[in-house]
Amino acid sequence: MSAEMLPDELLKRKAIVYVRQSTQTQVQTNLESQRRQYDLVEVARRHGFAGVEVIDDDLGRSASGSVARPGFDRLVAAVCAGEVGAVLCLDASRLARNGRDWHHLLELCGLVGARVIDTDGIYDPHRPNDRLLLGMKGSISEFELGVIRARMLDAKHGKALRGDLRISVPTGYIWHREIGLGLDPNLRVQEAVRVVFARFRQLGSARQVLLSLTAEQMHFPRPLDGKTLVNFDWTPIRYRNVISILKNPFYAGAYVYGKSEKRTALVDGRVRTTYKHRKPFDRWEAIIKDHHEGYIEWNEYERNQKLLAANAYGKAGGVKSGRGGRALLAGLVLCGGCGCRLVVSYSGHYCQPVYRCDRPNQMLGRPRCMTLGAKRVDTAVEREFAVRRRADSH
DSSP states (O other): OOOOOOOOHTTTSSEEEEEEESHHHHHHHEEEHHHHHTTTTHHHHHHTTSSSSEEEEEEEEEEESSSSSHHHHHHHHHHHTTOOEEEESSOOGGGGGSSSHHHHHHHHHHHHHHHHEEEEEEEESSSSHHHHHHHHHHHHHHHHHHHHHHHHHHHHHHHHHHHHOOOOOOTEEEEEEETTEEEEEEHHHHHHHHHHHHHHHOOHHHHHHHHHHHHHHOEEEEEETTSSSSSEEEEEHHHHHHHHHHHGGGGTEEEEEEEEEEEEEEEEEEEEEEEEEEEGGGOOOEEEEEEEEOSHHHHHHHHHHHHHHHHHSSTOOTTTTOOOOOOTTTTTOOOOTTTBOOOEEEEEETTTEEEHHHHHHHHOOOOOOOEHHHHHHHHHHHHHHHHHHHHHOO
């Protein structure tokens, strides 16, 4: 760690103050940390820098490498261009919490002679001793982050296995502050859930349940902000409301955790994590039956799943799969009225293909926008394609 005055060549360049906090909660509540980071502008001027730039684009973004950091990318680009004389931050190790970004930045600073300045002193990444100290700081920071994350996940998993973790619950349930999990005290919400199960017992089809309830102009509760289950907006029932109730084991009194998983992949050289990838039933992490009061029994839930699987169309092994595919434009034609993609069905003695606008009917129970025979449309497209092909060949 160097302590001498900075050379005039570096002071002619600009200093960059990099401001970052890991989460939005820290941005909103940890205001003292923000103030101290912005105060580094005066530290840069006391070191002799006339030009000081503040990069705070990454407020609320983690430095673990799992999310994009446009501010850090700007910092690296400026260092590469040789415009930066020093990078200032409260703690040098918090510039990056993963080894790849950290050592890449150190290497670039060493190549252009830029300094790294924090509250402990001034570092010259070109010098072996300073480079070693900065490397150790980065490694310790990365290890610390991994340990904290592992402890948090272990504690969360342990609570979930006991059924104590307060996960988000479906419509019809609510977490009470005193008694824990229970039915929603709003009787209208409860009745909306119960009528779906009752109608499915009668009709045995999720789609028929939708059509039946739509004909009765039933409305279904939707949280006003999409998350909390306190205030609702009552909207016409949709297919996703019906199927989500029928398929959710929570309504059978079972506490379920770990139904989905996250997947991580490298995209354009950066780590990208996607969530909510469904896992098969036998890979769910926790299934605690009789955990809370259910709308149906577990045996009825299992029967419902078998019936829904038997009703599924187009699934591998389904009873209705494999209807052929003679339509030329399957999956390519859009409805001129609502813009939805037309589906193909087969009708008549010779199973002639027909294009239909089915999505509003399936999802909302509304009349179909259009139904037209595929033969005339396919013939017109084939004729036009042949004409264009002959024209191109000449």
